[in-house]
Amino acid sequence: MVTTQEARPTSSSRSRPTAPPVGGTPSGSRVLTLLAESWRPAAVLLALFALWWFVAWRELVPAYLVPSPGAVAETMVAEWAMLLEHTWVTTLETIVGFVLAAVIGVAAAVLLVYSRTAEKSLYPLILFAQVIPKIAIAPILVVWFGFGMTPKIVLAVLIAFFPVVVSAVAGLRSVDPELLEMSATMGASRWKTFRKIRFPGALPQLMSGLKVAVTLAVVGAVVGEFVGADRGLGYVLLLASGNLDAPLLFADLILMSLIGVVLFVLVEVLERLLIPWHASRRGNLALATV
Amino acid sequence: MTATTGPTTEQSTSAGSTDAEPIIEVAHLTRRFTSKRSETVALDDVSLAVRPGEFVTIAGPSGCGKSTLLKIIAGLTLATDGDVRLYGRPVTGPQREIGFAFQRSALLEWRGVRKNILLQAEMRGMDRRRAEERADHLIELAGLTGFERALPHELSGGMQQRVALCRALLHEPRVLLMDEPFGALDALTREQMNIEMNRIWRETGTTVVLVTHSVPEAVYLGSRIVVMSPRPGRIVETLEPGLPERREYGPTLADPRFTAAAERLRELLGASHATE
Numbered sequence A: 001m002v003t004t005q006e007a008r009p010t011s012s013s014r015s016r017p018t019a020p021p022v023g024g025t026p027s028g029s030r031v032l033t034l035l036a037e038s039w040r041p042a043a044v045l046l047a048l049f050a051l052w053w054f055v056a057w058r059e060l061v062p063a064y065l066v067p068s069p070g071a072v073a074e075t076m077v078a079e080w081a082m083l084l085e086h087t088w089v090t091t092l093e094t095i096v097g098f099v100l101a102a103v104i105g106v107a108a109a110v111l112l113v114y115s116r117t118a119e120k121s122l123y124p125l126i127l128f129a130q131v132i133p134k135i136a137i138a139p140i141l142v143v144w145f146g147f148g149m150t151p152k153i154v155l156a157v158l159i160a161f162f163p164v165v166v167s168a169v170a171g172l173r174s175v176d177p178e179l180l181e182m183s184a185t186m187g188a189s190r191w192k193t194f195r196k197i198r199f200p201g202a203l204p205q206l207m208s209g210l211k212v213a214v215t216l217a218v219v220g221a222v223v224g225e226f227v228g229a230d231r232g233l234g235y236v237l238l239l240a241s242g243n244l245d246a247p248l249l250f251a252d253l254i255l256m257s258l259i260g261v262v263l264f265v266l267v268e269v270l271e272r273l274l275i276p277w278h279a280s281r282r283g284n285l286a287l288a289t290v
Numbered sequence B: 001m002t003a004t005t006g007p008t009t010e011q012s013t014s015a016g017s018t019d020a021e022p023i024i025e026v027a028h029l030t031r032r033f034t035s036k037r038s039e040t041v042a043l044d045d046v047s048l049a050v051r052p053g054e055f056v057t058i059a060g061p062s063g064c065g066k067s068t069l070l071k072i073i074a075g076l077t078l079a080t081d082g083d084v085r086l087y088g089r090p091v092t093g094p095q096r097e098i099g100f101a102f103q104r105s106a107l108l109e110w111r112g113v114r115k116n117i118l119l120q121a122e123m124r125g126m127d128r129r130r131a132e133e134r135a136d137h138l139i140e141l142a143g144l145t146g147f148e149r150a151l152p153h154e155l156s157g158g159m160q161q162r163v164a165l166c167r168a169l170l171h172e173p174r175v176l177l178m179d180e181p182f183g184a185l186d187a188l189t190r191e192q193m194n195i196e197m198n199r200i201w202r203e204t205g206t207t208v209v210l211v212t213h214s215v216p217e218a219v220y221l222g223s224r225i226v227v228m229s230p231r232p233g234r235i236v237e238t239l240e241p242g243l244p245e246r247r248e249y250g251p252t253l254a255d256p257r258f259t260a261a262a263e264r265l266r267e268l269l270g271a272s273h274a275t276e
Helices: A027-057 A069-078 A079-116 A116-131 A135-143 A150-173 A177-185 A190-227 A233-242 A246-274 A277-284 B007-013 B068-075 B112-124 B128-141 B157-169 B187-204 B215-221 B251-254 B256-274
Strands: B025-034 B039-050 B055-059 B083-088 B099-100 B175-179 B207-212 B224-228 B235-239
Touching: A027 A069, A069 A079, A069 A177, A069 A246, A079 A116, A079 A150, A116 A150, A116 B112, A135 A150, A135 A190, A135 A233, A150 A190, A150 B055, A150 B112, A150 B215, A177 A190, A177 A233, A177 B099, A190 A233, A190 A246, A190 B175, B025 B068, B039 B068, B039 B187, B039 B235, B055 B068, B055 B099, B068 B083, B068 B175, B068 B207, B099 B157, B112 B128, B112 B157, B128 B157, B128 B235, B157 B175, B187 B215, B187 B251, B207 B215, B215 B256, B235 B256, B251 B256
Parallel strands: B055 B207, B055 B224, B099 B175, B175 B207
Antiparallel strands: B025 B039, B025 B083, B224 B235
């Protein structure tokens, strides 16, 4: 039998805990760490805001070009019902587009990795689809799908698809060949090997791709709305621009960025839930990467 | 399934009984790697028979094809020429009635210790409850108690290899193939692992083939030591020092049979280095 002496740390042990690890740090110190991590970006944001306020207050730039923060806030409050409705439309288009892009992208990546034929015939096509300026496709999509949500969703999918495929292919390919050999000596089926080894191993890279994709999906939805829409933040932006309504333009812009930031954070939360092992290895908190 | 045969039945036929049918048979094995520009002969006419219960160590300089030999026995790569049989059946593809331990521990970094060991059971579709009992037993045996949920990167190199060993033994394979499993460990941890390996071999009666380029490891662990030459890999000599199965580390290293075998092995490896 093994003596306890053999289980003690040996000279080879690096950063091994002396006791079984307990999940993370206590929540109190976690809040403190979060504060310590986030005060810098917060300070920069505050400084920018102060600069904006100063420029508007001294009227260094005419108010119809750069409205004061107060005017923007007023517009937001006054028009909140209208803005909320349009924000919801754009958010919905973005989320549906992003989810579709993720599903199709991962499926395409699996196909590319597992089939040489698919790789040879599909990869050039995907690359070609990527280099077409998506914004130029938007008018065609309107012709095809009308003025509803569909063309916006399609555009969001088209833009967000590529980073998903690239990251998923890279992730699936990065599997250690020894792990596949080990799986073979266990007599595992291809499906089991994929489910238990290949896919989980690809998640870190896939999640980075998804984070890029979600911010791009917002762009897709908004561009779709520019070209032809009667709803959504992109539509409101065009209206406000036509009326030279700077406060509304700015309010609209802030809401668009908010959609992007909120969705990005959601994907990051998802990442922490799916691959806590990876996050713990990286060893920093959510806001550090925002 | 042969893999579920209890270790106790094996024990009775083990201990290097010379008349037993070989469990691994390699005859006139040749392995060539061809690329567009050149052809390398990794293994040249290698013949080897391993009897049930034996602990065979394959020693040789790096690049002598000893890892390739092991992978051919496991069916992970195929021979160019020659005949390979495991349990009397020709090897034509990946073999599942073995345990394989890799140079690097090959653990899944997202699974804790226990779940990494249980991967073996999940992949084979073993009975869950029995597998869990066996895993807990192995965890205790390997001194990993208290670390069941620890992730690989939280473990030392030695502990990672222990986890890999537990995983390779979970389904009670009759044959355990090990590809320089302790090569990345520091000398002290390596000695400890060797002591444990000898104990596990004695207690389970598993037939072990272990590839190494460490002289003391080869002699301490092996009931038979197969020495290979550098590329093209050939078997130059087989040593049988006749040490007792139970080996206390210190006394064994001082044993004249050990020192003689180690001396001879060094000589052979040195000689083959010189002709490189």
